[in-house]
Amino acid sequence: MRVLAVLTAGLLAVLPECSGALVDPLRNEVIALNPRNIMDSFKQYRDRFPGGILFYKDPAKVEDILTDYWEPLSQELKGIARFGAVDCTAHSSLCEHELEDMGQLDASGYVVSLYPSLPRPPRALDKLPTKEKLKSRILKLVPQAKYTNLVTLDDASNYFKVDANIPKAVLYLSDKEEPPTFWHALAHTFGDRMAFSFIGKNGDKTIAQKLGLSLGTPTVAVKTKDTRLSSRSVEQKILKKRPINFQEIQDWLNVHSETFARGGGVDLKVGASSPDRPWLREELPQLTKASHKDLCFGLREGFCAVYSAGPDDLNETGEDLRDSVKDRLTVIKAEVKRPVLKFSWVNAEKEKEVAGSMKLANGSFVIINPHKRLRYSTLEDASTVQHLFAFIDKIKSGDGKFVPLKQVPTFVGKQKQPDEL
Numbered sequence: 001m002r003v004l005a006v007l008t009a010g011l012l013a014v015l016p017e018c019s020g021a022l023v024d025p026l027r028n029e030v031i032a033l034n035p036r037n038i039m040d041s042f043k044q045y046r047d048r049f050p051g052g053i054l055f056y057k058d059p060a061k062v063e064d065i066l067t068d069y070w071e072p073l074s075q076e077l078k079g080i081a082r083f084g085a086v087d088c089t090a091h092s093s094l095c096e097h098e099l100e101d102m103g104q105l106d107a108s109g110y111v112v113s114l115y116p117s118l119p120r121p122p123r124a125l126d127k128l129p130t131k132e133k134l135k136s137r138i139l140k141l142v143p144q145a146k147y148t149n150l151v152t153l154d155d156a157s158n159y160f161k162v163d164a165n166i167p168k169a170v171l172y173l174s175d176k177e178e179p180p181t182f183w184h185a186l187a188h189t190f191g192d193r194m195a196f197s198f199i200g201k202n203g204d205k206t207i208a209q210k211l212g213l214s215l216g217t218p219t220v221a222v223k224t225k226d227t228r229l230s231s232r233s234v235e236q237k238i239l240k241k242r243p244i245n246f247q248e249i250q251d252w253l254n255v256h257s258e259t260f261a262r263g264g265g266v267d268l269k270v271g272a273s274s275p276d277r278p279w280l281r282e283e284l285p286q287l288t289k290a291s292h293k294d295l296c297f298g299l300r301e302g303f304c305a306v307y308s309a310g311p312d313d314l315n316e317t318g319e320d321l322r323d324s325v326k327d328r329l330t331v332i333k334a335e336v337k338r339p340v341l342k343f344s345w346v347n348a349e350k351e352k353e354v355a356g357s358m359k360l361a362n363g364s365f366v367i368i369n370p371h372k373r374l375r376y377s378t379l380e381d382a383s384t385v386q387h388l389f390a391f392i393d394k395i396k397s398g399d400g401k402f403v404p405l406k407q408v409p410t411f412v413g414k415q416k417q418p419d420e421l
Contacts (some may be wrong), residue, residue: 030074034087043331046117050081050115051138052112053112056085077246079246081142088105112128148197159195160223161227166192169195172213174199176200189250190254210230210231286320287346302342304368306366307343308364310348311362312363353409374405377391
């Protein structure tokens with residue numbers, strides 16, 4: 001019964017609130033947004049993906065916009081951009097918060113607002129262009145992703161040698177000078193699970209030949225395990241169709257990325273015999289005896305931000321965070337993009353040595369520098385994103401006060417170490 005209640009509560013957060021609602025989540029890719037789900041379903045993704053929201057008063061007046069614009073674009077750009085709709089009659093306060101000028105909504109009955117990637121602010125459109133022009137505008141909002149341009153043989157050799165445990169994705173388009181938008185979107189989607197590169201018209205043809213690619217044939221390739229510039233351990237997918245099916249390529253690449261993570265201190269291997277590391281796939285993983293190297297103390301770059309969870313932060317079982325706490329931390333994680341931070345949380349009630357070694361107060365954040373000299377710095381007030389921003393900026397400017405940590409604290413979590421499984 002409890003499980004049913006939880007599932008019902010979750011569905012109520014996303015289902016339309018009346019039978020006459022514009023968006024049906026069972027039929028539409030467009031997300032029916034409300035004050036309860038706008039952060040989790042839309043805003044938290046703005047560090048990587050653009051999107052758009054249709055604000056409306058009368059569903060009957062915008063059915064054509066949903067049918068002719070919003071739903072087709074949501075399907076065509078699935079994985080690249082996110083699309084939502086807000087009923088401003090039911091959620092007037094949300095519309096007032098999101099729209100600078102309510103006059104446009106009052107005059108026309110609807111407003112289409114585009115949301116670029118952060119930190120750029122959203123912008124309401126004065127008028128609705130054609131679907132293709134609107135699609136073009138949204139694609140231009142996709143942020144540039146990090147990728148390696150393989151021009152020379154040295155570029156390629158170095159690319160495959162670095163981060164040996166990370167699968168390397170290669171896009172080969174001999175008629176293009178730069179990778180198209182979908183490649184940037186894929187790089188954002190996979191993040192640290194996969195490295196991305198591009199061989200274009202300026203690239204040495206020998207690179208493609210050594211990888212076993214057919215010259216002149218648009219191809220996506222993935223190289224795993226082997227670090228040499230060769231066709232060994234290379235999987236290929238020829239791009240036969242244009243426009244390119246983003247979801248199809250994403251699904252294909254995902255097979256090669258599931259067991260990898262950048263920067264971890266453990267050598268991850270592909271195959272069914274690999275230990276399960278669910279924390280590598282979780283949005284807010286828990287720092288435990290099993291996960292602490294992957295999530296923090298084995299990192300070779302960046303910092304880790306750890307939230308110290310006390311009794312008030314935990315659910316009834318005392319084993320996981322309350323949903324409201326998860327929501328708040330997810331928002332903070334989505335907003336904070338500087339510097340490189342790996343987020344996790346620790347059960348301060350159970351991991352008393354961990355909490356004591358860094359003098360963690362319940363509800364506080366600790367920023368840990370795990371490489372070179374092990375050091376930490378605590379932030380007692382983590383109530384807002386601004387507090388964390390200011391704290392991180394101090395660290396970046398060299399003003400952050402780090403305290404030496406003599407050794408990695410001992411964890412007592414129930415989970416076993418991967419080599420003990």
